Amino acid sequence: MTTFAVMIRTNFHTHSLFCDGKDTIEAFVKAALEHDFQRLGFSGHAPVPIDNGFAIRSGSLQNYCDSVRQNQQKYKDQIEVFLGLEADFIPGVTIPFNELRESCGLDYIIGSVHLVSNKESGELWFIDGPDRDIYDLGMKNLFGDDIRAAVSAYFEQVKTMIQQERPDIVGHIDKIKMHNNERFFSTSDKWYSDLMIEVLEASAEIGAIVEVNPRGVYKGRCEELFPGKEWLPLMKEMGIQVMLNSDAHHPDDLMKEYHSSLDAIRKAGYMKLAVWSKNGLEEVEI
Ligand SMILES: [Zn+2]
Numbered sequence: 001m002t003t004f005a006v007m008i009r010t011n012f013h014t015h016s017l018f019c020d021g022k023d024t025i026e027a028f029v030k031a032a033l034e035h036d037f038q039r040l041g042f043s044g045h046a047p048v049p050i051d052n053g054f055a056i057r058s059g060s061l062q063n064y065c066d067s068v069r070q071n072q073q074k075y076k077d078q079i080e081v082f083l084g085l086e087a088d089f090i091p092g093v094t095i096p097f098n099e100l101r102e103s104c105g106l107d108y109i110i111g112s113v114h115l116v117s118n119k120e121s122g123e124l125w126f127i128d129g130p131d132r133d134i135y136d137l138g139m140k141n142l143f144g145d146d147i148r149a150a151v152s153a154y155f156e157q158v159k160t161m162i163q164q165e166r167p168d169i170v171g172h173i174d175k176i177k178m179h180n181n182e183r184f185f186s187t188s189d190k191w192y193s194d195l196m197i198e199v200l201e202a203s204a205e206i207g208a209i210v211e212v213n214p215r216g217v218y219k220g221r222c223e224e225l226f227p228g229k230e231w232l233p234l235m236k237e238m239g240i241q242v243m244l245n246s247d248a249h250h251p252d253d254l255m256k257e258y259h260s261s262l263d264a265i266r267k268a269g270y271m272k273l274a275v276w277s278k279n280g281l282e283e284v285e286i
C-alpha cells in the first residue's frame with residue numbers, strides 16, 4: 001500500500017441525477033475541480049428490486065456506468081474519477097454485491113442500509129430521507145414502538161451485510177440514530193453502544209473502511225457525524241481505516257463540513273485517510 005505524504009482532497013460518495021442526486025456527473029466533476037479535489041468517486045444508489053424513489057433504475061445502470069467512465073476519460077488530465085455504487089443490503093431482496101461488481105466493473109462498493117427489514121413480516125422500514133414521521137411511524141407499525149428491537153434489527157442487518165457482502169466501504173454506519181436525535185434512546189446507552197461495537201468489530205474483521213459522513217449534520221437532521229466522533233478513537237484502536245465522504249447529492253455539498261470532519265478525525269488520533277486509487281486502496285497523510 002502506498003502512502004502519500006501530501007494531503008489530497010477526495011470524495012468517494014457522490015449521487016447524480018441517475019439516482020436521487022440533483023445534478024449531472026459532469027457538473028459534479030466540474031465542481032470538484034473548482035474545489036481543488038484530486039479524486040472524485042461516484043456512488044449512485046444501486047438498483048433495488050422493489051418500488052423506491054432513490055435508486056438507479058436497473059435499465060439505466062449501464063448508462064450510469066458509461067457516463068462515469070466517459071467523464072473519467074474526458075477529465076483524466078485534471079482529476080481522477082472513480083466508478084462505484086452505494087449498494088443497499090436487504091436480506092433475500094437485494095442483488096449480491098459481487099454481481100454488481102462484475103456487471104459494471106466497479107472500482108468499489110459502499111454498502112449501506114436504508115431499509116430495515118422486519119424479519120417476521122418482511123416489511124421494510126425506511127430510516128433515511130428528510131421525513132422524521134416516516135421513521136416514527138415505521139418504528140410503531142413494524143416494531144410495535146419497541147425502539148430497541150427496531151435499532152437492533154438495523155444493526156443486525158448492517159452486520160450481516162458486512163459479513164456476507166464484504167463491502168469495500170461501510171456507508172453511514174450509524175444512520176439509525178439520525179431521526180432518533182436522542183428522543184427514544186441515547187447513543188450513550190449501554191445496549192446501543194454494544195450494538196455499535198459489534199458492527200465495528202465486523203468491519204475490522206474483514207478490513208472494511210468505515211466512512212466518516214457529515215450529511216446528517218449539514219442537512220440539519222442530526223448533530224453528529226456518521227459515525228459519531230466519540231467512536232473514532234476506538235475505531236483507531238481497532239485498526240479500522242477511515243475515509244472522509246460528503247455523501248454529496250448536490251455539487252454544493254462536496255465541501256460541506258469537510259474541515260470540521262477532518263478535524264474530528266485528526267483529534268481522534270488518525271494521521272491517515274483511506275482513499276481509492278487506480279490500484280485500489282491507498283492512504284494519505286492528513
Ligand atoms: Zn446512504
Ligand SMILES: [Zn+2]
Nearest residue numbers: 013015086247
Ligand atoms: Zn449516499
